[in-house]
Amino acid sequence: MAPKARRDRPKRSKDVQKIRFAVKPLFMSAELHNRQLKTAITVLVLGFSGCEPSSPNPSTATRVPSTRSVVVYCSVDEGFSRSVLDDFSRRTGIELSVIYDSEAGKTTGLVNRIIQEARSGRPRADVFWSSELFNTILLARRGLLAPFDPPSAADIPQRFKDPMYRWTALASRARVLAYDPVRTSPELVPKTWQGIAAPKYANQVVIANPLFGTTRGHVAAMFALWGTDRATGFLRGLRDHGVSIADGNSSAVRAVIAGRASMAATDTDDVWVAQRGGASLDLVYPDLGDGGTLLIPCSVALVTGVHSESSEAARRLVDYLVSADVERMLAQSDSRNIPVRNALLAELNMTRPPETKIGFDAIANAMDEAASAVREILIR
């Protein structure tokens, strides 16, 4: 009946016929259409299942030991850490799924991610490899890190390990003032951190947002060492005398390179990589007030979870990341991290710059107070 009814219909316009003709190959028959649909779905499903970036679902992968994938949250320089982790994966056959922190996140992003995931009852990361230590200490205090004393960290001095073995620190970077020696004479660079808040310096200095990254720990160290009154006075001095605030340490360094600021408060690695890139930059290690600058080590920790505490693969990875081999590689990389192992310092003929005596725990204690003061005084 249907064909007859179709014949009875009024004549179609040319345009409709043209369009139907164009579509005809796609919908020629139900069989063909089904086959195409099936093929498309199969390609899509196979494509995504076959190439799935081995992201383990915590409900399966992180809880089933037979799945040997380890989830790593990593804020160490992506180029370097990728090669280290790939190397580990190749040598051990342990599959790793990594989230690298970007410059936009500056470690804090991954820390908050760990907190959020723990809060929702679904810890996802097995290992946290951070480019700084103080946020790791705060995670440990929240009970989000699991104790583990890696054998390869035996030669790391005790002050670089958590008393409860929830984290291990190594490969430090120092807080420095970077400047362009062509435009700024070394004599004109302040020799103390307190000095950068002085009227004649502050408006020439750029700092990264002190709510993030290593700058956050640096300001906390000032609060821990100087006390609240002096530290808040320092922040007010910076604000009142016109300090510039950049998006991150690297942006601060680029502001100096571009000539928009004379000095940048940053980490050593940002200066080394800029120098390698051909920038005219030099650095000084200003005194924090007790004879040296702040050295901030990287840290490695097991994240608390149903599976991670018992995961042999995650433990092996932690053991590898805190090994002398990896610390040596970090020291020899572009970021030229300063080893915490004295033997390694001697072996690589490196020297540690004068260091502040303030302890890591004291700095971590001051983090919240420092952040509040920064929000209240500087970032308003």
Add this chain to the structure above:
Amino acid sequence: MILQVSIVVQRVISWLVFALAIVWPSVALIVRCITEGDVPDGGFTISARQWTLLGRSVWLSASATAVCLLFSVPAAIGVARCGHLSRRPVIVACLLGVLLCPATIYALGWSRILPSSFSPQVRCVGVWALWAWPIPALLVGSGWSRSVRPVYEAALLATTPLKALWAVAVPLLLRYITLSALIVFVLCVSDYGVPHACLLRVYATELLGWATSSSRTIDTLWPAWPAIAITLALLVFLGRMWGGVPNTPHTGPSGAGAFCASRWMVLAWVGCFTVSWLCPVGTLAVKMVSEHALIEALTLYSRDLLWSLGLSILAGILSIMMGVGLVWGPVGRSVALSWTVVFGALPGAVIGAALIAAYNNSATGWVYDNWPIVVLSYVARFGWVGVATAWLIRQSVRRDLLDQALIDGADDGIAWGLVQVPMYLPTLLCGMAVVAALSLADVSASSLVRVPGFSPPAHILIEKFHRFEDGMLISLSLLLVVATFPPALLLSFVLKRWYR
């Protein structure tokens, strides 16, 4: 029967995507803020510094929009004189080539052309304008050739060309100009990558900072309200401008053969393309130290590139499906459209926070842990482009053909599947490609919903930029540029074949 089933499936998918990418995250965002019951970390006031940053964002975006509109004039005239773009596949390929390339790459290219002391504000405005000019060129040019030109020609019978232009054509074109201006403005004001590459702090930087520095949703949502208010005000303004205006159907192939490019027009076109695409990309290519870096980039990041491309294309497909399903949806059309556009116009950091609020729980953990959350974030962020594409098609649908199909006995679904989709398939594909390109370049929303196993190239680019790894940076940029060639060429080819 098969076609009807396909249409039903398409509609179900579109509403499902709408529910998963738009409705549920926005509800979860509000519920999370209420249940957390906290006050924002920075208090309920917006600080003077934040107002300054917001002012800078608005000023830069508005400037970029104005420059973009001016820069697009020759191209818009060219598009208008084409009558139909299918006749000029080279023009289509050029327009798409410029638009599909991530704007951050242009910023990186220009940073190598201009001295480092060059004003970052001017650089940012310039990069945005030189990237987005194909949007007003396409919209205004198409608007002229589709609906304004016949009215203008009719007016010429009664008055002078200048008067006809001012009194008849300009008011009609104003809607297209405003629409394209709003699209460019929203894209710029919510962009993170270009200001970051220009070392500028803008409000999008501030919001992403809040989102990454706090584990509480309110800390991201609250500072975003001024940006949300500005965008909503602009959307309401646009809605009033377009609302109540009857559809402006396609008037057929008017102006066929009218395209005769003058020497000046050709020069203007070549100039636009050279300045916007060839200069920055060519500079990057020239500055590439060796092919070794390119091979290394390909070896190290091919998986990340392929994954990102795949997910971006999937986001493009789903966005178009969602747009089509909502625009031709049987119920709740205006609510769904408004919801999608308003949610998509939110800052990227807020969208990321909304998706975390929606899916970081045991019931929906699989989505949060795997690639679907990345796709959903792209759809949430740029799905409005799909909606806008479908809506523009609906505005210009040929009613005569539709009526003819209905007289033929086709129901709405058949008429849609056999008449409207084939007619506008290239437009839908263009919309899909734009969503995919925007997704590929996204930094802010995808920073918050990253999944283990692959890093979006936009993030790697920024990382390499900050680590002064020029070889890798340039290589990755060029790989991304090359990735835009096939869709641009394919679309221009499809357009030509389809309408031949």
